[in-house]
Amino acid sequence: MERKRVGIIGAGVSGLAAIKACLEEGLEPVCFEQSEEIGGLWHYTDDGGQKQGASMYKSLISNVSREMSCFSDFPFDKHTPPYPSHTQFHQYLQQYCNRFDLRKYITFNTQVVKVQRAEGFVEGEWLVNTADAGTDGTEARQHVFHAIMVCSGTYHQPHIPSFVGLENYQGTVTHSQSYRTPDRFQGKSVVVIGAGNSAGDIAAEVGLTASKVYLSMRDGVWIFPRLTRSARPLDLSISRALLNVPEFVTRNYLKMLSRSHINQVNYGLDHTKDPFTHGFMVNDEIAFRLASGKVLAKSDIAEFTRTGVKFVDGSNVDADEVIFATGYDVSFPFLDSDIHPSSLQDQELYKLVFPVHMKKHTLAVIGEIRNRGGASPVVELQARWAAQVFQGITQLPDHHTMLEHVRRDRQYRDSRFGPNKLPVVDLRYTEDIARDIGVKPSFWRLVFRDPSLAFLTYFGPAFPVHYRLQGRHSWSGAAEYAKTALLNTYSATRAGRVQSRSSSQLKVNSLITVLLVCLIVAVLAVIVMIKI
Ligand SMILES: Cc1cc2nc3c(=O)[nH]c(=O)nc-3n(C[C@H](O)[C@H](O)[C@H](O)COP(=O)(O)OP(=O)(O)OC[C@H]3O[C@@H](n4cnc5c(N)ncnc54)[C@H](O)[C@@H]3O)c2cc1C
Numbered sequence: 001m002e003r004k005r006v007g008i009i010g011a012g013v014s015g016l017a018a019i020k021a022c023l024e025e026g027l028e029p030v031c032f033e034q035s036e037e038i039g040g041l042w043h044y045t046d047d048g049g050q051k052q053g054a055s056m057y058k059s060l061i062s063n064v065s066r067e068m069s070c071f072s073d074f075p076f077d078k079h080t081p082p083y084p085s086h087t088q089f090h091q092y093l094q095q096y097c098n099r100f101d102l103r104k105y106i107t108f109n110t111q112v113v114k115v116q117r118a119e120g121f122v123e124g125e126w127l128v129n130t131a132d133a134g135t136d137g138t139e140a141r142q143h144v145f146h147a148i149m150v151c152s153g154t155y156h157q158p159h160i161p162s163f164v165g166l167e168n169y170q171g172t173v174t175h176s177q178s179y180r181t182p183d184r185f186q187g188k189s190v191v192v193i194g195a196g197n198s199a200g201d202i203a204a205e206v207g208l209t210a211s212k213v214y215l216s217m218r219d220g221v222w223i224f225p226r227l228t229r230s231a232r233p234l235d236l237s238i239s240r241a242l243l244n245v246p247e248f249v250t251r252n253y254l255k256m257l258s259r260s261h262i263n264q265v266n267y268g269l270d271h272t273k274d275p276f277t278h279g280f281m282v283n284d285e286i287a288f289r290l291a292s293g294k295v296l297a298k299s300d301i302a303e304f305t306r307t308g309v310k311f312v313d314g315s316n317v318d319a320d321e322v323i324f325a326t327g328y329d330v331s332f333p334f335l336d337s338d339i340h341p342s343s344l345q346d347q348e349l350y351k352l353v354f355p356v357h358m359k360k361h362t363l364a365v366i367g368e369i370r371n372r373g374g375a376s377p378v379v380e381l382q383a384r385w386a387a388q389v390f391q392g393i394t395q396l397p398d399h400h401t402m403l404e405h406v407r408r409d410r411q412y413r414d415s416r417f418g419p420n421k422l423p424v425v426d427l428r429y430t431e432d433i434a435r436d437i438g439v440k441p442s443f444w445r446l447v448f449r450d451p452s453l454a455f456l457t458y459f460g461p462a463f464p465v466h467y468r469l470q471g472r473h474s475w476s477g478a479a480e481y482a483k484t485a486l487l488n489t490y491s492a493t494r495a496g497r498v499q500s501r502s503s504s505q506l507k508v509n510s511l512i513t514v515l516l517v518c519l520i521v522a523v524l525a526v527i528v529m530i531k532i
């Protein structure tokens with residue numbers, strides 16, 4: 001029988017996961033990538049990848065630890081440190097491509113210019129126009145597909161808000177998208193606008209050599225370090241057990257954690273919302289930059305002057321440069337708005353993947369999310385789900401049920417994060433998709449098979465590999481890997497100094513660590529409850 005052809009737009013993390021998921025389900029993936037390399041924004045170039053849109057800066061280090069940001073059936077190699085640099089992450093993606101032979105499904109330097117319903121073909125099929133990247137698109141080629149996975153990323157179009165007087169400002173204005181290195185800011189007075197991770201990283205880096213950096217935020221910010229005091233990745237505390245802890249306990253615990261890293265009031269960072277309902281910053285350097293006076297937190301900007309900015313608190317500063325670290329606008333220029341609009345408030349995606357209004361669900365949007373944790377495991381589950389739906393293995397609910405779900409989900413998100421924000425997803429979301437496709441690890445099924453594994457899966461860090469323990473396309477190495485993942489976090493940093501300790505000894509140690517973490521979480525929960 002003819003294999004269904006799936007058109008995949010983009011070969012970043014989402015696109016690679018999509019190709020792999022199609023292959024697993026017996027679909028034929030055809031991926032178009034406008035740049036000359038895989039990896040999307042993890043493919044660093046000094047010029048910011050003219051053809052690729054999204055980009056990273058030279059010093060960028062992942063803010064999610066390696067074991068929490070890998071694909072479920074492909075761990076990082078033992079040379080990767082707990083927090084990979086963009087180069088190491090890109091190498092990982094290259095290794096993933098090689099291991100599963102994904103490159104042969106990608107056509108590089110090819111831009112998708114239009115995706116339309118294929119009138120006159122079988123219902124649900126799609127017509128895709130592609131052109132050589134960098135051309136005006138008039139010499140387009142046409143392809144017909146049974147289904148489409150949109151994996152084009154969400155960080156292409158810089159968001160530059162308008163401010164009074166900006167047009168008269170005579171200094172240099174840039175967006176964080178084009179930031180690469182701090183070299184040209186030496187000795188200058190710089191304003192960085194925003195309170196996200198880009199703002200934090202750039203302010204901290206530029207603050208090393210600039211004469212002064214002013215970090216302008218419209219509210220304050222919650223800052224979390226990557227590491228605990230014992231240099232253990234903080235994100236290894238994310239466990240399934242925590243999903244059953246009342247939210248007010250976790251919320252207060254998070255606040256305590258952030259305050260123990262940096263007292264917000266002392267540094268002018270105090271915030272009106274809590275870290276659950278607002279984006280937070282993951283940053284290990286900014287606290288000291290603030291403490292050493294190299295960076296100063298400021299309020300929102302009231303207006304630009306000819307030589308600098310005036311803040312809403314009435315103070316003025318002169319600035320040589322202003323960097324807008326104000327995020328991105330989502331855009332799907334190749335899709336008509338009746339298929340999937342770029343405007344977030346007009347979108348209706350069932351569980352953030354399937355446009356609900358389609359008669360046949362042959363189009364999926366992968367990665368239009370804001371992840372709290374690694375992106376790879378989330379987009380991988382989305383892609384696995386989409387491939388199963390395209391192949392008819394998993395059914396979606398009826399139109400009315402999906403629409404109701406979208407409305408409730410929107411209401412919930414708007415009330416927490418405010419309208420028009422890229423949807424924030426966490427472990428609760430991945431567990432939900434995993435349940436839909438039958439790969440959510442079940443404590444009770446595992447406990448009879450392997451009690452220590454069941455225990456680790458529930459109380460230990462929620463590693464992506466847990467989604468390969470059971471169900472379709474489970475991985476025979478998953479159980480063994482799940483037991484050693486905690487230990488593997490440090491494989492590169494322990495380097496040659498562990499010969500004297502056997503690996504079983506280390507496994508026991510990591511089990512004890514998990515037990516201790518569980519105990520600490522339980523004790524903290526009790527303390528927080530008593531304080532409240
Ligand atoms: C500065 C920065 C740092 C980040 N750090 C982390 C981190 O530490 N950990 C983490 O998990 N996540 C991080 N993220 C989130 C990041 O979005 C995800 O990790 C992940 O890279 C998203 O992958 P993607 O494939 O969805 O999108 P992208 O990486 O943007 O890839 C999209 C691909 O689609 C291609 N494309 C787009 N349009 C077309 C078209 N019309 N035709 C053909 N090809 C097209 C692009 O060229 C690109 O290769 C970071 C994001 C940013 C901006």
Ligand SMILES: NC(=O)c1ccc[n+]([C@@H]2O[C@H](COP(=O)([O-])OP(=O)(O)OC[C@H]3O[C@@H](n4cnc5c(N)ncnc54)[C@H](OP(=O)(O)O)[C@@H]3O)[C@@H](O)[C@H]2O)c1
Binds near residue numbers: 161196198371
């Ligand atoms: N080291 C790393 O791994 C790393 C580094 C950088 C970025 N990233 C990731 O990259 C993605 C993008 O991050 P980002 O920081 O570029 O964008 P972002 O997270 O969207 O943050 C944008 C910031 O700009 C602020 N902002 C927007 N409009 C504004 C306005 N009109 N006036 C004042 N402030 C305004 C936002 O404030 P509000 O919150 O009030 O809207 C927010 O603080 C995220 O997923 C992030 O985690 C990771």
